[in-house]
Amino acid sequence: xxxxxxxxxxxxxxxxxxxxxxxxxxxxxxxxxxxxxxxxxxxxxxxxxxxxxxxxxxxxxxxxxxxxxxxxxxxxxxxxxxxxxxxxxxxxx
Numbered sequence: 001x002x003x004x005x006x007x008x009x010x011x012x013x014x015x016x017x018x019x020x021x022x023x024x025x026x027x028x029x030x031x032x033x034x035x036x037x038x039x040x041x042x043x044x045x046x047x048x049x050x051x052x053x054x055x056x057x058x059x060x061x062x063x064x065x066x067x068x069x070x071x072x073x074x075x076x077x078x079x080x081x082x083x084x085x086x087x088x089x090x091x092x093x
Contacts, residue, residue, distance in 0.1 A: 012088065012091075012092060015088060016085070016088050016089065016092070019081055019084050019085050019088060020085065022077075022081050023078070023081040023082065023085060026074055026077050026078040026081055027078060029074050030071070030074050030075055030078050033067065033070060033071040033074055034071065036067060037067065037068075037071070038064065
């Protein structure tokens with residue numbers, strides 16, 4: 001009996017499509033999160049009133065720390081999807 005790989009390649013194409021969409025979403029989210037970070041004297045913390053408590057002596061606010069954590073989490077997810085796409089596309093050929 002001949003072995004048919006038609007179903008396996010179709011599932012691989014669907015998986016590649018799903019990971020590609022996830023890659024696009026995480027890339028856009030990462031761009032958005034990096035743009036929200038404050039430069040020198042400004043950014044999201046000042047927008048929500050975090051800069052009112054004594055300037056640079058108070059350290060980072062809760063909003064900035066949570067934004068940092070969220071950015072790191074999205075960056076890790078972006079790296080995972082990049083490696084997954086590399087692995088899936090290398091196995092396709």
